[in-house]
Structures are given as C-alpha cells and as structure tokens.
Amino acid sequence: MRDVLSTVVQAFGSASARTLRDRASAEIHMPAATRCLVVDSVRGWLYPLCSEPGDHYLLFAYFDGSAYQVKVVSPALEDHVDAHACHLFSDGRICFGQSDAGGMPTLTSAYAKSVLWVNGYSVYLRTSMFAF
C-alpha cells in the first residue's frame, strides 16, 4: 500500500512540477495569446502563429506522457496535402522526428520547432515542396 501511495504521490508531484515549469516556459517563450486548456482530459497550450509568408495557424502543444506533441488545430489541412511530405501524422500532429513517437523533449523545443514547421508548410502550399 505504501508503495502504491508513494508512486501516486511521485506521479502527482511530477505532473504538478511539469505544469508549473511549462507555465513559466509558456509565459517567457511563447506568444502572449497562448492559453492553457484541458481538452479530453489532456492539458495543453493553444497558441497562434503567423508564418513569414503571412499564413495564420493555431496549434495545440501537450505532453503525452513521454514527449511533447503539437497538433495543427487550424487551418484545416487541405485535401490535396500529402501528409507524408509535410511531416504530419494522420491525426494532424506534426512529426518532429526526435523519437518513434514524433515528439520533442520540452515544451519550448516543441514550440520552436513548430515555428519551423509552419514556415515549411506555408512554402509547401505555394510550391508543393516542404522547405525544411
């Protein structure tokens, strides 16, 4: 019983520490309009981005238990888009390529790489070539 309690306390403490750390990271490094949301019991960070060519995006970053994932909320991915060429999973997550699960180790690193992705995708929409 003590082992179970210890595990629960440890997991809860770890999750709380992660949430606090992520909140601080979001305030310092991410767009001012970033909002913390809980969607389907998953806490994450919804943030807007504008690529260099001027396209607007809304992304959702969250910790999946092993890595930080980023899902494209809007725009809706167009039917003609080749998800494979654009480094996307079929559920709209960006495949960062850092691990088999395609996530990043920190919220900040996921945010930074998502900026690279939106710019690559904006180039793809204009040239059919993913730039990065």
Next chain:
Amino acid sequence: MSQTVLDKLHDVVLDNRQRRDDRPREKGRQVLVDPSGRIVIGDAVQDDERPQLSEVHQAVFAAGQG
C-alpha cells in the same frame, strides 16, 4: 523581407543537416524563434534578447506513420 528570411533559414538549416549538427554552437548557424513566432538567425541576436528566445532543433522532420 519574408523571402529573405526564409532563404537564409533554408540555407542555414540544410547546411547544418549536411554537417549533421542539429544544435550548432556557432551563433551564425543557430536558428531561434521569439515569443511572437519570428525567426532569428543567431548572429543577429543581441545578448539581452537571448533569454526570451527558443532554439530550434534542426534535425530533419520525420514522415508521419499514423
């Protein structure tokens, strides 16, 4: 301006990938983003700006399997 930024970004990222250097130490080969989502190449960053910037890990994206 945008095209210039993207061209420079493209050159820096591809050059680093050819060198297999995902996290370059040389400022001119680092790619950073600010809180507004603006991309900055490392040699254009002032020291007092740096704490707010996030470094882009430049490893290649992978293709989604799902």
